[in-house]
Every structure is written in structure tokens, then in C-alpha cells.
Amino acid sequence: MNKVSVLIVDDAAFIRDLVKKGLRVHFPGIRIEEAVNGRKAQQYLSRNEIDLILCDWEMPEMSGLELLAWCRSDDAHQTTPFIMVTSRGDKENVVQAVKAGVTDYIGKPFTSEQLLGKVKKALHQSGRLEALASGTNSQSAYAMAGDSVSALTGARVDAAKSLLNAPPVPGASAAGKPAVSATAPKPAVNKSLNNRGRGQLRLSGGILPCLIKDLSLKDASVLIKSASFIPQVLESAVLDLEQGEGGEVARLNGYVHAIAAAEPRADSEWLQLVLRFVDSDPKKLDYLSRQIARGTQHRHFVPGA
Structure with a gap:
């Protein structure tokens, strides 16, 4: 046969x-x-x-x-x-x-x-x-x-x-910040960025709101609050990135390249992930270029501040 x-x-x-x-x-x-x-x-x-x-x-x-x-x-x-x-x-x-x-x-x-x-x-x-x-x-x-x-x-x-009924950023408040528990540290986010620098990360354990710390055509550095699950290195991920008032969203396929605690202590409540993109679609690369030009980074975000 x-x-x-x-x-x-x-x-x-x-x-x-x-x-x-x-x-x-x-x-x-x-x-x-x-x-x-x-x-x-x-x-x-x-x-x-x-x-x-x-x-x-x-x-x-x-x-x-x-x-x-x-x-x-x-x-x-x-x-x-x-x-x-x-x-x-x-x-x-x-x-x-x-x-x-x-x-x-x-x-x-x-x-x-x-x-x-x-x-x-x-x-x-x-x-x-x-x-x-x-x-x-x-x-x-x-x-x-x-x-x-x-x-x-x-x-x-x-x-x-x-995904059919998933909101753009689950758990995000009206001000565009990820929802955190009453005992969690309040992130010091530059308010002038409004919705920029926000996104949602789809991983094996579920969907997490995230903050974009650095962004390039090849990878992204994002911050997430520790959840009930820990992402794994080489795990496939999709980064949904929203930019501007028009609600334009890019779905960027990639994988977790590296993960580390974002605070210098063993019980860090914030994790920093490096995502490597695997898309080669010119449309997505053009979108990333525009995102980078507009400034999506939360460069002044300090976990625990």
C-alpha cells in the first residue's frame, strides 16, 4: 500500500x-x-x-x-x-x-x-x-x-x-495596565505610553498580559507577573501586540528563548522572557518595524517599584 x-x-x-x-x-x-x-x-x-x-x-x-x-x-x-x-x-x-x-x-x-x-x-x-x-x-x-x-x-x-471570545488583553484594566492582586507590587509604568507596550502572551498554560520591554525584528523582551504556571524554554508562543487607537493587532509566532527572574530575589513576582520570532512574512516584519518606530518599550518599568 x-x-x-x-x-x-x-x-x-x-x-x-x-x-x-x-x-x-x-x-x-x-x-x-x-x-x-x-x-x-x-x-x-x-x-x-x-x-x-x-x-x-x-x-x-x-x-x-x-x-x-x-x-x-x-x-x-x-x-x-x-x-x-x-x-x-x-x-x-x-x-x-x-x-x-x-x-x-x-x-x-x-x-x-x-x-x-x-x-x-x-x-x-x-x-x-x-x-x-x-x-x-x-x-x-x-x-x-x-x-x-x-x-x-x-x-x-x-x-x-x-480564542473566539478572548479579549485583546485579558485581565487588563481600563487604563491599560495588567490586573494584579492586592498584594502584588504596583508597576511604575510611564503613563504617557497609554496602550503602547502592552500585549498578551499565549502559552501552554494559558494567556497572560505582558509588558514589552524591548522589541526588535528578531525578538522581544517581555515582562509577566508570575502565574500558576511557569513558561518553558523552547515552548511555542504567540505574542498578540496591540498598537494605537485603531486597535491594530499583530499575532507574532515565536518561542521562549530565555526566561529569568526580573528581580534580584528568589521569590521574584516578575519574570522576564525573551521571545524569538519565527515569522518571515513581510507584512509582519513591516508591522514590527512600525511598532519599533512608534516606541512600544516600557523602558522605565521597574518590577517591585
């Missing part, structure tokens, strides 16, 4: 590698192809058949939505299972993808259980899951995949659904 083939389409090599690792550990007999954007994927699909497409939404040259529309208009790929993998969780985006003919939808960041569950469901519906049965390892292999990928791409169990 021919191998089951999957095409992974994402402009971020980091994300492609995570998905490949999870699939290969759980489905040893699977054949994996990859493309860096929708245009490259279209060129590949024009010459080849595929059993499943896992595709990012926001990419240079051709978006995931445009690739989906092309697939559904192409005789060879009208019924090919197509899972949209994206940080866009807005209700209108989900509806837009459904109308375009998407098979399923998974939001970033996601757990290995979510990813593998969606893949198994899509392949079962297309009648191709049984082709992998003979090459699939035992449940212990599944656990190994979960352990490795969860550490890197962890998220809430129903990430995409929970």
Missing part, C-alpha cells in the same frame, strides 16, 4: 520542524513534504497528489486561505483534507475558512494531542488512516510524541475555540 503523504505549509521552519517531529514519531510510515509558502505549495500540488494538507494562514506570496481556495477549485484537490494551522482565532476568520472549504482548524499554539487528533480525524474521514495502522508504534510512542511536542507547542485543550 502506498505511504500516506502529508504536505506541511508554513513560512516558519521552526513550526514545520515541530509538526514533522510529532507526525514522524506517531506515524513512522508517513511521507512528509513541506513548502515555505502557499505559492510553493501550489507548485508542488500541481504536480503531485497528497493525502492531507496542514497549512498556515499568514504567509508571504500566497496565504493559506488563497491556497485553500485554489485547492477547492482544482479537480485533483477538491476533496483533499485541508487543516488550517494559524494564530488567527477570530470568529470571522474561522467562518471565512469554513466557507472556503476548510476541513478542520487548529489554533497556535497547540498541543501534540490536538495536532495528532486533528490529523487522525481528517485521515479517518478520507479513508487513509488505516494505511498507517501497520506502521504505527504502540501507545508509548504516542506518549513520547506528546512529551516532546507538548513542551514546544503546548496550549489550552480547546485553543481555537477559546
Whole structure:
């Protein structure tokens, strides 16, 4: 029987590698192809058949939505299972993808259980899951995949659904400051910045409001208040960055590169994270450039002040 083939389409090599690792550990007999954007994927699909497409939404040259529309208009790929993998969780985006003919939808960041569950469901519906049965390892292999990928791409169990009603900055007050407990130190934030320098960080344990301390085209240094969970190094993350009165939001995909206490004491209530961005979409890089030019940094924020 021919191998089951999957095409992974994402402009971020980091994300492609995570998905490949999870699939290969759980489905040893699977054949994996990859493309860096929708245009490259279209060129590949024009010459080849595929059993499943896992595709990012926001990419240079051709978006995931445009690739989906092309697939559904192409005789060879009208019924090919197509899972949209994206940080866009807005209700209108989900509806837009459904109308375009998407098979399923998974939001970033996601757990290995979510990813593998969606893949198994899509392949079962297309009648191709049984082709992998003979090459699939035992449940212990599944656990190994979960352990490795969860550490890197962890998220809430129903990430995409929970994002539909998520506010821009959960727990933020009307003044634009993250809500803190009565016993927590009050951050000395430069009030002239208003909403600038705020954002929300989506991690494996949930969603946290954050303050942007430094921002570049490659990474961001953010401050978060200690929560019930501690982010892990190499954990996948999405930084939702809001700027200006128009409510413009950028969803920046990345991972936790470093984490440290922001105060010189063992019980520091503030943590400083360095996030490395993995997006190469020119639109997002342009957005970051404008953010940096406007001045999003809380340079005078002193934890515990």
C-alpha cells in the first residue's frame, strides 16, 4: 500500500520542524513534504497528489486561505483534507475558512494531542488512516510524541475555540495596565505610553498580559507577573501586540528563548522572557518595524517599584 503523504505549509521552519517531529514519531510510515509558502505549495500540488494538507494562514506570496481556495477549485484537490494551522482565532476568520472549504482548524499554539487528533480525524474521514495502522508504534510512542511536542507547542485543550471570545488583553484594566492582586507590587509604568507596550502572551498554560520591554525584528523582551504556571524554554508562543487607537493587532509566532527572574530575589513576582520570532512574512516584519518606530518599550518599568 502506498505511504500516506502529508504536505506541511508554513513560512516558519521552526513550526514545520515541530509538526514533522510529532507526525514522524506517531506515524513512522508517513511521507512528509513541506513548502515555505502557499505559492510553493501550489507548485508542488500541481504536480503531485497528497493525502492531507496542514497549512498556515499568514504567509508571504500566497496565504493559506488563497491556497485553500485554489485547492477547492482544482479537480485533483477538491476533496483533499485541508487543516488550517494559524494564530488567527477570530470568529470571522474561522467562518471565512469554513466557507472556503476548510476541513478542520487548529489554533497556535497547540498541543501534540490536538495536532495528532486533528490529523487522525481528517485521515479517518478520507479513508487513509488505516494505511498507517501497520506502521504505527504502540501507545508509548504516542506518549513520547506528546512529551516532546507538548513542551514546544503546548496550549489550552480547546485553543481555537477559546480564542473566539478572548479579549485583546485579558485581565487588563481600563487604563491599560495588567490586573494584579492586592498584594502584588504596583508597576511604575510611564503613563504617557497609554496602550503602547502592552500585549498578551499565549502559552501552554494559558494567556497572560505582558509588558514589552524591548522589541526588535528578531525578538522581544517581555515582562509577566508570575502565574500558576511557569513558561518553558523552547515552548511555542504567540505574542498578540496591540498598537494605537485603531486597535491594530499583530499575532507574532515565536518561542521562549530565555526566561529569568526580573528581580534580584528568589521569590521574584516578575519574570522576564525573551521571545524569538519565527515569522518571515513581510507584512509582519513591516508591522514590527512600525511598532519599533512608534516606541512600544516600557523602558522605565521597574518590577517591585
